[in-house]
Amino acid sequence: MTEAHIVCANCRAVNRLPEARLADGPKCGRCGKPLLTGAPVAADTALFDRLVMSGSQPVLVDFWASWCGPCKIMAPAFAAAAAELEPLVRLAKVDTEQAPDLAARYAIRSIPTLILFAGGKEVARRSGALDRATIIGWTRSMLGQRPQ
Template sequence: MSSAILVCPHCQALNRVPDARLGEHPNCGTCRRPLTTGAPIDANLALFDKIIGRSTGRVLVDFWASWCGPCRMMAPAFAAAAAELDPRVRLLKVDTEAEQVLAARYAIRSIPTLILFKSGAEIARQAGAMDKAGIMRWVASAGGA
């Protein structure tokens, strides 16, 4: 039986979840809070590194800033995509103003920028705001769903 490793967004504990149970909204074995919520996870440097470095599945990251108009316009579409993609694809939001180390590490030159990771490796990148349908198409074409 195949399984996925999910990092708890609350306590950062690692959880092995059988693939067949991913859709059952599993709880963390340590803190008992939901591992998946169908909403993007606001990630700081430590949580980002843990989720990207230890998760076995796909992770879609929105690099954004609060002052960015297109970022704010895309936020509801990204949240709607999370409701549909999670837990098959985990969605993170990284505020490039608060997490400048991550913005520099991934050479973020324009925002919003979406990066799709698989088992810790970047597999696709897209700059510019998209609606929910565009996000879903892009993730599917990039091998994310």
């Protein structure tokens, strides 16, 4: 049985559980909060690093800013994509104004920018506002899956 490592967005504990149980609404063994909510996680630098480096799920990150019109337009689509992509992929949002170190680390030049991470490494990147179907299709194709 394959084991998944899921990072709790609340307490940042790494939880190990069978992949077959990911859709069963698992809760954190430390704090008791739901591990997968079907919504993007707001990530600061520490949580971002924990999600990308310690979790076994691929992580799709939306680099955005509150003053960005296209970012605001894409936000509902990104949230809807999270509901459909979890537990296959974890979705996170990084506010580039609150985490400029991450924006610099990944050379974010325009926003919104989506970066897909797997195994702790960047595997794909795309800039510009996208709709829900495009986010889902692009993510699945970058992970080598057929769109559903």
